[in-house]
Amino acid sequence: MVTVYDKTAAGTVARPRHPEKAARADTPLLKKPDWIRVRMPGSPVYAETREIVKTHGLVTVCEEARCPNIGECWSQKHATMMIMGDTCTRACAFCNVATGMPKPLDADEPRRVADAVAKLGLKHVVITSVDRDDLADGGAQHFADTITAIRRATPQTTIEVLTPDFLRKEGALEIVVAAKPDVFNHNLETVAGLYLKIRPGARYFHSLRLLQRVKELDSTMFTKSGIMVGLGEERDEVLQLMDDLRSAAVDFMTIGQYLQPTRKHAEIKSFVTPAEFESYARIARTKGFMLVSATPLTRSSHHAGEDFAKLQAARQAMR
């Protein structure tokens, strides 16, 4: 049995990072194939990025999700901020973010995020968050405050939000859209048939409707959604999901390989080959997405700045 504990200050009791998973049987860990190769962290720029994140008291999804691209991204100062704390109120089977009851919101966080974005010199920033089902608005106003603070500090920086689903939070989505991020991302994560197992606290059609509603509220806002593959989904289910996203007028789709954070998480059912990823990308393009990123190491925020420039160019070309 392997239970992962959070680091604790001396003298305090260690708490499992995912208490709801602690009693689960261990799942097997598969050896990664050759095509999943990542750059080790360690460049001076990586250290500088880390320093800016730490001195501003910020949390990043890069670290919390143990993202395999952190060496590459942080060496270019691309860090994805995770606002509203490091503890999530959901308990998805794939996610490494700690679960439990989060702390109250930190009202100064938007200012510190904006300051860090300025210090990192980001042309494009991705802001994500934990799920905050404990808050009346799901944290929508905090997202809006963070967008406003970044706009004030660095008006030239384009902003992408990667939000929770705001399930049962009436009016929350409208608050975030009114703050006018440049890209609105919400990940479906997996196919409909795997929701109960992989994303039990979420609802597939609610997430889809959220994306569709963004376009209804502001047709000029780019929308984006991503999934992981290798969780046991069938190819036809992925193709159906692509159609569902297009029905919701989503512009940009990302597909990446699921990597299992610990033995307590959902097991990897398969490593999807680069050729299969290329095939998914080809089919997705034919279905009408403005942009598709599908590779084993694709993550929602990976190369988000370059992808935003491509989205703008694609829209321009369509005029």
Ligand code: SF4
């Ligand atoms: S892909 Fe995204 S989450 Fe991963 S290190 Fe890069 S910016 Fe962070």
